[in-house]
Amino acid sequence: MDANYLQDLNEQQRAAVVYNDGPSLVIAGAGSGKTRVLTYKIAHLLASGEYAPYQILALTFTNKAAREMKERIAGIVGGATASRLFMGTFHSIFARILRSHADRLGFPSDFTIYDQTDSRSLIKTIVKEMNLDDKVYKPSIVQAIISHAKNALVTPGAYAANRDIAEADAQARRPLLRDIYKFYWERCFRAGAMDFDDLLLYTNILFRDHADVLDFYQNQFRYILVDEYQDTNFAQHLIINQLAKSHHRLCVVGDDAQSIYSFRGANIDNILNLRKEYPECRVFKLEQNYRSTQTIVAAANSLIAKNEERIPKDIFSHKAVGEKIEVLSSYSDFEEGYLVASRITTLRMASASAYSDFAILYRTNSQSRIFEEALRKRNIPYRIYGGQSFYLRKEVKDVIAYFRMAVNPADEEALKRIINYPARGIGNTTLAKITECATTHETSLWEVVCRPLEYALDVNGGTLNKLKNFADLIRSFVEKAATENAYDLADAVVRQSGIMGDIYTDRSPENLSRQENIEELLNGIQEFCSSRREEGIEAISITDFLAEVSLATDQDSEEGEDDDRVTMMTVHASKGLEFKHVFVVGLEEELFPSALAMGSARELEEERRLLYVAITRAEETCTLSYAASRYRNGKPTASPPSRFIKDIDPAYLILPDDRALGYRQTPHEFSTPYTRRTDWGESRNDRESYRPQTNSPTSGTAVFRPAKRMVRIAPAAESAAPAAPSSDGLAVGMHIRHDRFGVGEIREISGEGDNRKINVDFENVGSKLLLLKFAKFVVLE
DNA sequence: GGCCGGGGCATTTTT
DNA sequence: TGCCCCGGCC
Numbered sequence: 001m002d003a004n005y006l007q008d009l010n011e012q013q014r015a016a017v018v019y020n021d022g023p024s025l026v027i028a029g030a031g032s033g034k035t036r037v038l039t040y041k042i043a044h045l046l047a048s049g050e051y052a053p054y055q056i057l058a059l060t061f062t063n064k065a066a067r068e069m070k071e072r073i074a075g076i077v078g079g080a081t082a083s084r085l086f087m088g089t090f091h092s093i094f095a096r097i098l099r100s101h102a103d104r105l106g107f108p109s110d111f112t113i114y115d116q117t118d119s120r121s122l123i124k125t126i127v128k129e130m131n132l133d134d135k136v137y138k139p140s141i142v143q144a145i146i147s148h149a150k151n152a153l154v155t156p157g158a159y160a161a162n163r164d165i166a167e168a169d170a171q172a173r174r175p176l177l178r179d180i181y182k183f184y185w186e187r188c189f190r191a192g193a194m195d196f197d198d199l200l201l202y203t204n205i206l207f208r209d210h211a212d213v214l215d216f217y218q219n220q221f222r223y224i225l226v227d228e229y230q231d232t233n234f235a236q237h238l239i240i241n242q243l244a245k246s247h248h249r250l251c252v253v254g255d256d257a258q259s260i261y262s263f264r265g266a267n268i269d270n271i272l273n274l275r276k277e278y279p280e281c282r283v284f285k286l287e288q289n290y291r292s293t294q295t296i297v298a299a300a301n302s303l304i305a306k307n308e309e310r311i312p313k314d315i316f317s318h319k320a321v322g323e324k325i326e327v328l329s330s331y332s333d334f335e336e337g338y339l340v341a342s343r344i345t346t347l348r349m350a351s352a353s354a355y356s357d358f359a360i361l362y363r364t365n366s367q368s369r370i371f372e373e374a375l376r377k378r379n380i381p382y383r384i385y386g387g388q389s390f391y392l393r394k395e396v397k398d399v400i401a402y403f404r405m406a407v408n409p410a411d412e413e414a415l416k417r418i419i420n421y422p423a424r425g426i427g428n429t430t431l432a433k434i435t436e437c438a439t440t441h442e443t444s445l446w447e448v449v450c451r452p453l454e455y456a457l458d459v460n461g462g463t464l465n466k467l468k469n470f471a472d473l474i475r476s477f478v479e480k481a482a483t484e485n486a487y488d489l490a491d492a493v494v495r496q497s498g499i500m501g502d503i504y505t506d507r508s509p510e511n512l513s514r515q516e517n518i519e520e521l522l523n524g525i526q527e528f529c530s531s532r533r534e535e536g537i538e539a540i541s542i543t544d545f546l547a548e549v550s551l552a553t554d555q556d557s558e559e560g561e562d563d564d565r566v567t568m569m570t571v572h573a574s575k576g577l578e579f580k581h582v583f584v585v586g587l588e589e590e591l592f593p594s595a596l597a598m599g600s601a602r603e604l605e606e607e608r609r610l611l612y613v614a615i616t617r618a619e620e621t622c623t624l625s626y627a628a629s630r631y632r633n634g635k636p637t638a639s640p641p642s643r644f645i646k647d648i649d650p651a652y653l654i655l656p657d658d659r660a661l662g663y664r665q666t667p668h669e670f671s672t673p674y675t676r677r678t679d680w681g682e683s684r685n686d687r688e689s690y691r692p693q694t695n696s697p698t699s700g701t702a703v704f705r706p707a708k709r710m711v712r713i714a715p716a717a718e719s720a721a722p723a724a725p726s727s728d729g730l731a732v733g734m735h736i737r738h739d740r741f742g743v744g745e746i747r748e749i750s751g752e753g754d755n756r757k758i759n760v761d762f763e764n765v766g767s768k769l770l771l772l773k774f775a776k777f778v779v780l781e
Numbered sequence: 782g783g784c785c786g787g788g789g790c791a792t793t794t795t796t
Numbered sequence: 797t798g799c800c801c802c803g804g805c806c
Contacts, residue, residue, distance in 0.1 A: 060795085061795045061796075062795045062796080063795085063796085064795085065795085089795075089796060090795095090796075091795095091796045092796080095796095113796090115796085116794085116796090135789095196796050197796090199796080200796095228795085231795075260793080261793085261794075261795075263792080263793065263794075264793090264794060264795080264796090363792075363793070364792055364793070365792085365793085366791085366792090366797095366798095369797095386794090420782085423782075423783085425782075427782055427783095428782085429782095550796095551796060552796090570792095570793065570794090571793080572792095572793050572794065572795085573793090573794090573795090575795085576795095591792095594792055594793075595792085596792065596793095597792090597793095607793095610793080631797070632791090632797095633790080633791060633797075634791095634797040634798080635797090
């Protein structure tokens with residue numbers, strides 16, 4: 001290893017890296033080189049010769065963070081050493097540990113991991129079985145309550161015994177929550193399944209009840225590092241404390257100012273109070289920001305200074321002073337989209353930036369739509385992050401459910417997914433009987449399916465036969481899972497289950513995309529097998545694949561990272577990323593801060609931190625934006641500018657002349673070249689202004705919505721040329737591709753404004769009348 | 782058991 | 797406005 005690696009660090013970073021005599025807390029401001037400190041510290045520990053790689057436990061929150069860190073460490077100490085580190089997400093590391101001691105807890109070592117969909121669906125089933133009103137006991141709410149209980153290590157027994165909880169539930173008119181929790185707990189156990197929260201909760205139970213196991217890991221993990229400590233919940237905090245108890249060799253890294261996941265149980269007190277738990281704890285502050293201009297750093301500092309609960313620090317930048325933060329004011333969300341799109345166009349030209357240097361950050365996913373439309377109209381390529389991950393798509397989950405059954409047939413959620421998919425005549429009625437029967441006999445659904453007669457299942461002979469066929473099918477997969485490799489099993493599942501037959505019957509666009517997804521899944525498994533083979537592992541069972549997949553919400557395998565697109569994502573999703581130019585949009589009361597957070601000071605502070613995170617993503621320019629009116633739940637709603645705008649020192653802002661902002665100063669103090677735009681004239685030097693002014697913000701122009709893969713749009717002339725037969729650029733004879741109906745030819749155009757329609761003859765589905773205002777399609781060349 | 786249409790409902794979401 | 801879920805119908 002290069003002995004000079006410490007030279008790459010600044011003084012504060014170096015101090016944090018070389019100190020390892022006891023517990024330390026590294027407060028790492030935004031853009032201060034946190035990952036660098038963690039990776040160098042691990043390299044330093046290895047270089048000291050005092051620690052073998054497997055004695056170092058390094059925990060992160062995302063797979064991506066773990067992978068990146070592993071790669072960087074491999075670059076310093078070599079891949080062979082790096083791969084032997086215990087480095088990964090909390091969930092993956094402790095799932096691994098749980099699997100090797102599952103018998104202690106009465107679980108099979110091949111236990112299934114329920115994702116949120118599975119666990120919600122089970123809760124829903126239970127609520128229904130209890131004949132409760134699912135408006136009162138809304139599965140999503142029940143799930144959140146159970147999740148919070150688990151994160152606080154409150155088991156069903158403790159939950160039922162707790163008076164405060166009972167009172168709170170009674171108050172909320174949900175007195176039976178305790179029973180739901182108890183049933184949910186038992187059902188998961190019977191299904192041999194753990195949800196995400198269980199992975200942490202059962203780890204705690206394992207350590208609490210099996211001193212030898214705890215002892216073993218306390219001895220093994222001689223140094224523990226935790227990234228993003230501000231996001232830990234109580235369950236995670238306690239695991240760390242237990243493991244570090246005897247040696248106190250612990251280094252936690254985080255930034256209290258970037259704690260934005262309290263709604264998932266993260267507890268900012270874990271980092272704020274660390275010094276109380278470890279009085280000898282050394283604190284290192286990384287305060288130099290290497291990412292952003294001085295203006296951006298100063299503006300962000302002035303904002304976060306409004307929070308009460310924080311660890312004081314003085315973040316500074318030695319980069320250029322940079323541009324002030326511009327605040328854009330629009331009348332409507334529609335205009336906001338237009339403005340941001342036009343700023344991107346001009347800024348890209350002026351600063352010679354690529355599209356990929358830009359990000360639009362918003363508070364809620366639903367805000368993305370309007371920007372999609374605005375960017376598409378300007379032919380600006382973009383990518384939206386945060387759609388559902390590949391493994392959560394229905395058809396993919398269906399196939400995976402077969403894999404899960406093959407590994408653990410007790411898996412109730414998997415069984416419910418596939419017992420009638422593809423259709424084999426086992427409907428809801430039968431399923432309800434099976435479930436009821438399993439509940440009364442306190443066994444799994446699979447048991448009942450296998451032995452319906454012994455459990456006196458009340459169904460007719462035809463159904464019995466269908467159940468037998470299903471059970472035989474699954475049993476054949478179970479056998480294969482034990483002997484064949486992952487890919488061969490997967491291939492057999494797709495062919496023999498009837499999924500193939502179901503999806504490949506017709507070529508409707510929906511089915512085509514399903515076929516693609518399933519093929520992608522199979523390819524993924526093949527790749528998984530061959531990459532394991534490269535590592536020298538010969539037998540790759542489906543169990544290995546599932547273990548990987550169930551904890552991979554893969555946000556990162558997004559293909560083609562290098563293509564040049566504007567990024568759109570929620571502020572939450574942007575944490576840890578950086579962009580040259582950032583637009584933070586929708587800065588309005590009840591949206592950012594969210595209406596639901598305004599009740600409590602604590603939650604309001606979290607929203608403020610959220611904006612802090614958003615602003616500090618920017619390297620060179622940051623632009624804030626709000627609209628006076630916005631469509632919310634289908635209705636236009638007035639929306640005053642966010643209070644947070646006034647929390648930022650106006651010295652760093654270019655403010656629009658808008659009384660709604662509530663500044664007392666005389667307008668001229670804030671007058672700028674960019675005063676409020678009362679027309680569309682801002683974009684003097686871009687193509688847009690040469691267009692005839694037919695596009696008033698509210699007129700119903702065609703909304704082009706290509707499929708995800710077709711984001712690159714036809715040349716501008718297509719839709720913008722004044723010579724086009726109509727203002728929306730559509731003409732009879734043109735070919736279009738519709739989201740759902742596929743490819744077709746325009747036969748007729750009629751109506752005006754909102755009522756404008758086209759009649760299209762589609763290749764696969766015949767002729768359809770589409771209202772332009774709503775139709776989602778692209779014009780083909 | 783599958784399809785259609787009306788009504789109710791809409792945060793953020795590393796694993 | 798758009799999605800999801802349920803109930804009614806075939």
